[in-house]
Amino acid sequence: MSDAGPTPGSQVDWRHDVFRILKEADVKHVVYVPDAGHSTAIRLADEDNAINSVVLTTEEEGIGYLAGAWLGGERGALLMQSSGVGNCINTLALQACTRFPLLMVVTMRGDWAEFNAWQNPMGQATEKALNLMGVLTWRADEPQDVAPLLHGAASMAFNGDAACALLLGQRLIGEKQWVK
Amino acid sequence: MGQVNATGALDRREVVQKLLAGRKDLLVVTGLGSPSYDVMAAGDHDNNYYLWAAMGSAAMVGLGLATAKPDHSVLVITGDGEMLMGMGGLATIATRKPANLTIAILDNGHFGETGMQVSHAGLGVNLDRVAQACGFGWTREIRDMAGVDDLRGRLSSRDGVKLATIKVKAENPPRVLPPRDGVYVKNRFRAALGHAPL
Numbered sequence: 001m002s003d004a005g006p007t008p009g010s011q012v013d014w015r016h017d018v019f020r021i022l023k024e025a026d027v028k029h030v031v032y033v034p035d036a037g038h039s040t041a042i043r044l045a046d047e048d049n050a051i052n053s054v055v056l057t058t059e060e061e062g063i064g065y066l067a068g069a070w071l072g073g074e075r076g077a078l079l080m081q082s083s084g085v086g087n088c089i090n091t092l093a094l095q096a097c098t099r100f101p102l103l104m105v106v107t108m109r110g111d112w113a114e115f116n117a118w119q120n121p122m123g124q125a126t127e128k129a130l131n132l133m134g135v136l137t138w139r140a141d142e143p144q145d146v147a148p149l150l151h152g153a154a155s156m157a158f159n160g161d162a163a164c165a166l167l168l169g170q171r172l173i174g175e176k177q178w179v180k
Numbered sequence: 181m182g183q184v185n186a187t188g189a190l191d192r193r194e195v196v197q198k199l200l201a202g203r204k205d206l207l208v209v210t211g212l213g214s215p216s217y218d219v220m221a222a223g224d225h226d227n228n229y230y231l232w233a234a235m236g237s238a239a240m241v242g243l244g245l246a247t248a249k250p251d252h253s254v255l256v257i258t259g260d261g262e263m264l265m266g267m268g269g270l271a272t273i274a275t276r277k278p279a280n281l282t283i284a285i286l287d288n289g290h291f292g293e294t295g296m297q298v299s300h301a302g303l304g305v306n307l308d309r310v311a312q313a314c315g316f317g318w319t320r321e322i323r324d325m326a327g328v329d330d331l332r333g334r335l336s337s338r339d340g341v342k343l344a345t346i347k348v349k350a351e352n353p354p355r356v357l358p359p360r361d362g363v364y365v366k367n368r369f370r371a372a373l374g375h376a377p378l
Contacts, residue, residue, distance in 0.1 A: 029247065052247050054276060057268030064237030064269075068209070068244025071229060071366065072252075073375040076244070094234035098362035161378055 014146035014172065015040035018105060021147055022077050025103070025154035028052060029069045029076030031062040037107030037173040038079045052076075059084030060091035063102065070100040075158060077103040082110065082126040082167070083119065092133040092163065101157040104135070104165040105150065111170035115178045123170075130165050141169035187302075188323060188347025192286050195346055196257060197222045198328050199284060199335070206335060207245060207369075211238035211258025213293040214352065215286055219257055221356040226372035230358040230365055236266030239283050243273050246281035249373070253280050253336045260287040260301035260345070267310060273341060274314035280338040283311070284331065288350040296350060311343040318342040 019041040022030065030045035031054040032038060045053040056062050062078035069076050080088075085106060095102045109116075110123020127137050138153055140146045146168065153164040196218040200208070209229045210216040215238075216230045229245075231238055242256035263270075263285050273281065289302025301307060308319040317340035322328055331344050359365050367377045 029244065052276075054243075054247075054272065057271050060234075060236070061240045061266065061269050061272055064234060064240030064266075065244035065247075067237070068241035068246070069248045070244075071241070071369055071373075072245045072248025073370065073373060074248040091234045091237055094231070094237060094362075097233065098366045100366060159378070 012143035012146075014140070014143040016044070017147040018150060019044040021150040021154060023048075024151070025158060026075050027077050027103070028074045029054065029066065030079065031056055031065050031076060032079035033059050033081065033084050035079070035081040035107045036176075037081075037168055038105070041079060041105075059087045063088060063091045063094055066102060067094055067098065067100050075101060077105060077154075079105045080107075082106055082108045082123045085126045085129055086122045089129060089133060092135065095163045096134050099161040101161055102135075102163040103154050103157040104163070105168065106165055107168045107173055108170045113170060113175045115176060127167060133163075135163040135165050137165050137167060139167040139169055141171050143172065146172070187289055187350045188287065190323070190325065190328070190346060190348045192218050192288070192348040193221055193353050194325070195286065195328050195348060198325065199255070199257070199332050201332070203227075204336070205252060207249065207252050207254045209238055209242045209245065209254065209256045210358075211235075211256070211262035213259060213262065215257045215259050215262070216358050217353070217356045218286065220358040221353070224358065226368050228358070228365075229369050232360055232362065235262055236269070238262055239266055239269045239273060242281055242283065243269070243276060243278060246278040247276065250278075250280055253338055254278075254282070255335055256281070256283045258283070258285055259292070260285055260289065260307060261291045261299050263307055264300050264305070267307075270311050270314045270316070270343070274311070274316055277315070277317070277341050279340050282331075282335055282342040283344070285343070285345045286348050287345040288348050290350045292350065292352050301345070306345065308343055308345045316341050316343050320344045322346045
């Protein structure tokens with residue numbers, strides 16, 4: 001952002017915080033459809049031998065995968081872009097009916113300063129759609145909020161057999177440069 | 181294409197009974213609809229995880245479970261329609277190559293639960309060849325009980341990810357309903373593996 005001066009969060013490396021909090025939550029599986037906003041967490045997960053890092057063809061695969069990992073006693077997290085939330089809707093019934101910890105981290109599109117208006121319909125519906133399916137949601141727009149909010153979401157997922165999603169706002173991620 | 185593959189000759193209940201006979205510590209995940217009834221008909225078991233929804237998810241549940249439990253053999257039993265809805269999962273599974281995972285598709289070439297409409301498999305899509313193209317180490321199309329016997333012998337080998345399409349008759353045997361309480365089935369399954377509920 002061109003007008004952003006020093007802010008309390010400007011020294012916070014939220015991209016590393018995402019991975020650090022997942023590790024602290026004893027996550028052993030990071031499953032994802034890639035997004036630029038998740039690139040640091042994905043790279044760190046790929047490099048970590050204690051983590052199964054799994055690229056998916058579509059986001060709902062991650063719900064089945066994490067249900068299975070939990071049957072086997074292990075924790076995971078699903079990383080995706082807001083457009084992927086739309087792909088997950090019906091499959092969220094699996095979490096609602098079996099109550100397993102489903103932690104999701106969602107990078108937002110169609111949320112703020114979006115260049116591609118085709119992202120807007122799903123982006124604007126993302127949080128409401130998750131809530132309609134029984135998913136608890138939080139959103140972070142400031143770097144210093146990512147770690148505590150993700151910690152809280154992970155805590156409530158793993159202590160409550162709940163579906164919890166942290167939305168990472170587009171202001172946090174930064175404006176995508178389409179024309180250089 | 182055409183309907184060359186629209187029906188097989190095998191009895192689905194007999195196939196599943198054969199696959200699960202003497203199963204020991206085999207972990208079983210079932211796709212919604214007839215495969216869940218077939219596995220229930222072969223005998224309820226603490227190591228069974230029945231899906232009643234989330235169509236397309238059975239193979240991915242199997243992947244997550246197989247990854248978390250590498251010292252167990254995992255068998256996904258599902259239908260052609262259920263597998264078709266999650267076909268991208270075959271690509272994902274192939275990239276992971278879980279040595280302890282086998283997917284058995286009871287392929288009747290139809291959507292049996294909804295009125296026996298012909299499926300893509302019935303119209304010529306060979307899911308075993310899709311899996312082969314994705315990179316599965318072992319794939320088969322099985323049309324006789326000798327093939328089922330051979331598959332059963334491979335379930336506990338844990339020497340590579342496997343997928344078989346088993347061509348069964350397009351018919352709906354009487355429903356044998358597994359428990360629908362997903363929390364109960366989940367906690368029972370986990371308890372059998374030594375994992376406590378919350």
